[in-house]
Amino acid sequence: MHPASAWLANESAHIEDEADEHDLHAFQAIRRMDEILVNNFMVFQDVVEEGCYDLVVGDEAWDVDYFLHENPELKRFAFAWMTDFVGWVPMPDGGEHEVALTADYNAEMIEQRARYGRVRDRSIFVGSPEDVVDLPFGPGLPGIREWTEANFDFAGYVTGFVPPTQQEREQVRRRLGYGEDDLLCVVTVGGSGVGGPLLHRVLDAVPAARRLVPGLRFLVVTGPRIDPAGLPRRRGVSYRGYLPELYRQLAACDLAVVQGGLTTCMELAAADRPFLYVPLRHHFEQNVHVRHRLERYGAGRCVDYEEACDPDALAVAMAKELHREEHAIPVETDGAQRAGEMLAELI
Incomplete structure (x- = not known):
């Protein structure tokens, strides 16, 4: 450096x-x-x-x-x-x-x-x-x-990593303290501070989501510029700031809710994980370029921020995506x- x-x-x-x-x-x-x-x-x-x-x-x-x-x-x-x-x-x-x-x-x-x-x-x-x-x-x-x-x-x-095997995914889950029957949703919004509102909207939806999916637990990763201590506390939610090698946690999850950034979305696509992505309004790259690529792979489901602001609607979207059976086109590794x-x- x-x-x-x-x-x-x-x-x-x-x-x-x-x-x-x-x-x-x-x-x-x-x-x-x-x-x-x-x-x-x-x-x-x-x-x-x-x-x-x-x-x-x-x-x-x-x-x-x-x-x-x-x-x-x-x-x-x-x-x-x-x-x-x-x-x-x-x-x-x-x-x-x-x-x-x-x-x-x-x-x-x-x-x-x-x-x-x-x-x-x-x-x-x-x-x-x-x-x-x-x-x-x-x-x-x-x-x-x-x-x-x-x-x-x-x-x-370019993923930067080889998608983990099922055995490697289970090892990460055990290190995080999650068992085979636990359901984990990772929530992350990238490295800048613009994702704070989305974190609040997801936390608003946590109680409804846990009623729809009993046993669902959340790991909220705020990144380096948002203080986890400034977020409301919710039952069933763990909070972390910056996490190195976040792709490992993403690969170990059962569901993710993220912004529309390409890197995070493609890490989830490469790991074949179900996820919701909420593009920043008026962000042409996230709304046009990223969405086009993800739709080609058949990865994730796009959710408008207006829908994400309705706790019940967001909870329903989480539950549906969690049980989605379609799989994305494999992401190249070379x-x-x-x-x-x-x-x-x-x-």
């Missing part, structure tokens, strides 16, 4: 300032964080000027990718870009104004790639072509999937290997 990491401006605080109750207009939030992106690119530039690096891997490093295209003379290394979604997408209630804005951002990106293709030595999509939404970039612009297939290599999804091979070719 480079010590210059301490100079990076914190994106999480900005995102939390932009958020309302389970509502984050991700596109507008990114539009309003120029000072953070500029600061962090300058930190990056100082680091690469002082060091001697053969390869830079930008994992959705929007600042690095954008400003290298704006200043291609600064590139003195192989550069690989990695992302799991392509294309800014307007929200339905954004009207023509948002359609025009997202199209303008997409057009700028397309033009950058056409003019300065040499900036990226590899563009890697973390997924398959079918995971890309089949929508246009905007009026008069190409289709997102069509353009992505022509401009990216596809690694398949994505990291393929991505690594693509990166190795650049060194």
Whole structure:
């Protein structure tokens, strides 16, 4: 970990300032964080000027990718870009104004790639072509999937772990103090502080859910920026803050309730666990890109926040998902290997 990491401006605080109750207009939030992106690119530039690096891997490093295209003379290394979604997408209630804005951002990106293709030595999509939404970039612009297939290599999804066997799942459950007959629901909302309202809504539904499913127990994982002590206490609920290797707890659960972030949802899909996901309102990636991918895998059930605000409705949704018998399409496990091979070719 480079010590210059301490100079990076914190994106999480900005995102939390932009958020309302389970509502984050991700596109507008990114539009309003120029000072953070500029600061962090300058930190990056100082680091690469002082060091001697053969390869830079930008994992959705929007600042690095954008400003290298704006200043291609600064590139003195192989550069690989990695992302799991392509294309800014307007929200339905954004009207023509948002359609025009997202199209303008997409057009700028397309033009950058056409003019300065040499900036990226590899563009890697973390997924398959079918995971890309089949929508246009905007009026008069190409289709997102069509353009992505022509401009990216596809690694398949990168889980970061091999899905546990049934025996390994039982071992984790025993370490957590759960027996074979116990039913465990894990509730988690990612690493930022915007998930607090959803945690409260789930806790409101706990009594009704436990009446519908006797013996159901909950593990609420708040993450590093939400204090578990600030949440209401409920019978049958355990509370934890940050949990390393959260995917192990997710793989051991019988049900999960999560936000709509791709990583957590795909960890659940890879472990073939039933789950409800509640996308942040106006978050285009969670509502469009992530939902498209999960529907392709047949993983999880999307719940609107308005439904989650009704304790009885959320409890019924939990009970139904807990007993769902359909299984998701298996998530590929060789994505990291393929991505690594693509990166190795650049060194």
